[in-house]
């Protein structure tokens with residue numbers, strides 16, 4: 001471990017520590033980047049642990065942080081997950097872009113002393129890659145690591161907890177002595193800390209947007225525009241049509257959105273949609289916690305921690321508890337360990353406390369009770385009825401409601417002012433024997449035309465090459481959505497000659513039309529046939545064409561769909577096709593390495609879920 005250049009070694013009397021640098025540490029800054037909430041939960045647990053040790057901690061999402069302040073942060077903890085194919089989560093991209101700028105002085109972070117905890121899944125090829133890149137870059141800019149990075153693996157037998165618990169202990173032991181504060185022992189885990197948010201009452205002004213809302217008890221699916229998340233736009237649903245036959249097991253919908261502004265977007269873009277919790281679930285939550293009387297009182301949220309801005313998911317202006325529970329907080333996701341810890345702090349019931357302690361002590365218990373059966377937070381609270389959530393802690397205890405992302409199935413030139421989506425409604429039976437729908441799926445399943453939807457367009461991870469370069473688009477099932485957008489754009493470019501697209505059954509008329517326009521379209525009828533034909537089989541049949549387009553003409557291949565075996569088998573089929581066993585001249589080893597290099601160099605792209 002690097003010896004901290006600017007830090008004075010801790011003395012045996014911790015209160016006397018100080019930093020020999022331009023900046024005296026007053027707090028530890030916990031900077032996090034999270035997409036589905038896990039890294040944010042870990043970051044908040046770190047900050048709480050420092051506060052329990054009587055030290056100040058400020059916890060900020062990377063996209064809310066001004067990177068010019070970074071060189072002046074003496075004590076820093078970074079927490080990030082990894083997404084895509086080893087990419088940083090969107091919240092880290094701005095900060096990362098600035099950190100990798102050329103010409104930054106090699107010692108610009110010399111005053112920074114840091115630790116990092118990365119989250120990932122070791123079944124991915126680029127395990128915890130965003131965290132690893134960040135550690136390398138911090139080091140090359142002169143920052144000093146105070147302890148070894150921790151890597152939290154979702155696949156580990158005890159999940160992320162396995163490494164997080166020992167890493168947190170080490171981080172506390174290392175950082176605490178450098179921070180001002182009493183040498184008193186840390187508070188026990190079940191001591192209730194001071195709330196980090198204040199809910200200040202605001203006088204109801206009949207002219208403001210809040211008073212105009214009639215959300216009280218309403219089951220309306222309308223999202224009032226005023227509650228669109230910061231920076232998001234609004235669209236109106238113009239079509240919500242089932243495209244699978246009524247007897248088919250899966251309910252797949254075409255959803256068309258008319259955009260308020262005539263925004264254009266490149267093919268391959270992704271539409272993020274902000275869902276909402278149902279009015280029934282919100283009412284159940286309010287009733288279980290005896291909070292009905294508080295539900296519609298206008299309030300403004302204020303951070304009680306100096307220098308800590310509100311996290312991105314909380315509204316800045318007037319709001320109500322009901323609006324928070326409907327649009328900002330998630331009552332539907334399975335509870336994490338931190339929720340059981342909160343309930344343990346709130347509980348006065350001996351029997352429930354005992355059960356909560358079992359959960360907190362053993363990650364397997366949480367896995368079996370909550371994660372595996374996908375038990376929701378509301379259902380969990382119903383099992384702990386004697387334990388009530390006090391109003392002051394709700395914003396800390398409940399996770400943020402996360403946006404859901406869908407590949408856009410339309411090209412914006414072919415469908416100006418519109419976004420078309422192809423969405424499989426997720427319904428599953430858990431071992432609780434209750435048929436379940438995902439949060440967005442529940443909302444979409446009953447969403448009437450005319451519903452207002454907050455959306456955001458995210459840039460594509462795959463981009464079309466120039467018109468002369470062949471592109472192979474492989475999209476089984478709903479993976480066909482972005483392929484339709486790509487193909488529409490290529491047809492418009494006049495470049496649809498000899499394209500290959502292996503598709504399933506959605507947008508059937510479009511494929512016929514594009515075939516007539518010159519695209520080489522192939523359909524893999526993998527369903528309802530005694531002998532299943534998958535996209536991988538079609539690629540092998542098209543070996544000569546693949547060899548010509550990929551090897552001779554240096555074409556691109558994009559694959560989108562379920563992440564089971566399909567993406568790997570597509571790569572294997574391609575490698576076979578361009579090897580001596582198919583239609584090429586390479587040995588099997590050479591062709592396999594050729595395909596991997598294509599994907600590393602961006603001539604191959606993959607989007608899977």
Ligand SMILES: Cc1cc2nc3c(=O)[nH]c(=O)nc-3n(C[C@H](O)[C@H](O)[C@H](O)COP(=O)(O)O)c2cc1C
Pocket residue numbers: 033034035036037038039040080081082083084085086087089119120121122124125126127128129154608609
């Ligand atoms: C679409 C997707 C892609 C992912 N890609 C990777 C990856 O390339 N490497 C990795 O280590 N983990 C990967 N993960 C796992 C996440 O890092 C892990 O689920 C993490 O807990 C998410 O944290 P967050 O909720 O804070 O975003 C991926 C997860 C998803 C959903």
